[in-house]
Amino acid sequence: MPSALPDGEPAPTSGELPAAALARLGSAPFGVYVHVPFCTVRCGYCDFNTYTLTELGDGSVPGASLGTYASAALCELDLARRVLGDGVPEVETVFVGGGTPTLLPPGDLVAVLRGIQDRFGLSPTAEVTTEANPDSVSAASLAELAAGGFTRVSLGMQSAVPHVLRTLDRTHDPANVARAVGWARTAGLGVSLDLIYGTPGESLDDWRRSLDTAVALEPDHVSAYALVVEEGTRLAAQVRRGDVPAPEDDDEADKYELADDVLTAAGYGWYEVSNWARSPEYRCRHNEGYWAGGDWWGVGPGAHSHVGGVRWWNVKHPAAYASRLAAGDSPAAARELLTDEQRHDEWVLLGARLAGGIPVTGLQPSGRTAVAGLVADGLVDGPSAVRDRQVRLTRRGRLLADTVVRRLLG
Structure with a gap:
């Protein structure tokens, strides 16, 4: 289901x-x-x-x-x-x-x-x-x-x-x-x-x-x-x-x-x-x-949308979805206004999975401190972290991307 x-x-x-x-x-x-x-x-x-x-x-x-x-x-x-x-x-x-x-x-x-x-x-x-x-x-x-x-x-x-x-x-x-x-x-x-x-x-x-x-x-x-x-x-x-x-x-x-x-x-x-x-x-x-944290409108039953730090999601069942629209109402079931902390966490969660990585300077102090240990463990590329100040996953880091993210978030 x-x-x-x-x-x-x-x-x-x-x-x-x-x-x-x-x-x-x-x-x-x-x-x-x-x-x-x-x-x-x-x-x-x-x-x-x-x-x-x-x-x-x-x-x-x-x-x-x-x-x-x-x-x-x-x-x-x-x-x-x-x-x-x-x-x-x-x-x-x-x-x-x-x-x-x-x-x-x-x-x-x-x-x-x-x-x-x-x-x-x-x-x-x-x-x-x-x-x-x-x-x-x-x-x-x-x-x-x-x-x-x-x-x-x-x-x-x-x-x-x-x-x-x-x-x-x-x-x-x-x-x-x-x-x-x-x-x-x-x-x-x-x-x-x-x-x-x-x-x-x-x-x-x-x-x-x-x-x-x-x-x-x-x-x-x-x-x-x-x-x-x-x-x-x-x-x-x-x-x-x-x-x-x-x-x-x-x-x-x-x-x-x-x-x-x-x-x-x-x-x-x-x-x-x-x-x-x-x-x-x-x-x-x-x-x-x-x-990249962009904006999009999600159309359809259960679709999720995000605009300017507001995320919302539609009712799931197609009949309920269509019924709301027929009545002139939004099909949105609920929404959340993202805090700065949530936006930062999502930036780390999603950006760290990309080949380009994320800048070390964008991390919170605990995350910046964690980078050296991640390099030592072979999860983050050392030259990228030192020379480019970018957190880029090694292949081993890709296998353990969730672990990397948890450590970057302290």
Whole structure:
């Protein structure tokens, strides 16, 4: 089942933001995230805010079906335009995630993108990405998305090994990935592949096969994430019953190092702990906006937003989301006004994971004191810390990034 929303203070039904937050608009790139919560099957490891079509009933509730989702999303974009006013900058990045966004007709995804452009303006160099499952696209659908303004597709490959995909409850044929990549290339779209390692029963050879298969497809970008067993998921229940073994830290560390070796040898450079790109121009600019503390409006059930130090999140269920918008209200469930301390902590948490690192001078005194010990432990690059006054992770530091962050935060 989807994870619970965080706690927070009540969000105004009007969606209005403090004047101080609006005054900061334009000081950082502005993006839009669109959450499409529909899936054909709920994967056993997933705790994202997603719903199968059968879970949502007969589709008669506006906004809670494939056919009515786009109109609800456009209503939220109207709200966003009213709230943000004339000070909002052009949109630099759009990311459509889920769920499986490409279960929607491509015309609906293009309509939402046009809605963003009409209300805010879209930078001529905007990065516009949609996630997709390999079995939810066709040559025609990808061509329609490209013609409608999408520039990039992120395909959920996860693995090239059938038994690993079965354990993850992924339903696509591995051969569909190569077909989808070919169709995307023909349409002129950039391509990113998402991989998962550490699945119960996945051997190191299985993982190497997935990496080699991905590299052979020559994507622009690769994301590789360690499997996390989230409470409330079917996989967590299987682990608890002993049906499948829990992922092991040492195994996942070996697989991360193998990923870095294979991807580096193929010409991909890491720029965030779990992300590699063929060159800097192919980095995911939308995610870089998150990591740099930028501003974005999240559209859709359960979507999170951040503007000027205010973070808020929408109600989770598609029916509740659409109902609030139909009543003229904000779909926000709650919000928080970030303190200076929270903003600093997030800057360390996210910035330390980037290849460029963070400046030592930006740390609190306890964090600056911790740098020498992190260098001695081989977690932070010594020359970068001494010469450049930057905290940059070594590969061992990437494996223990959470430990590094805790020590930098004292």
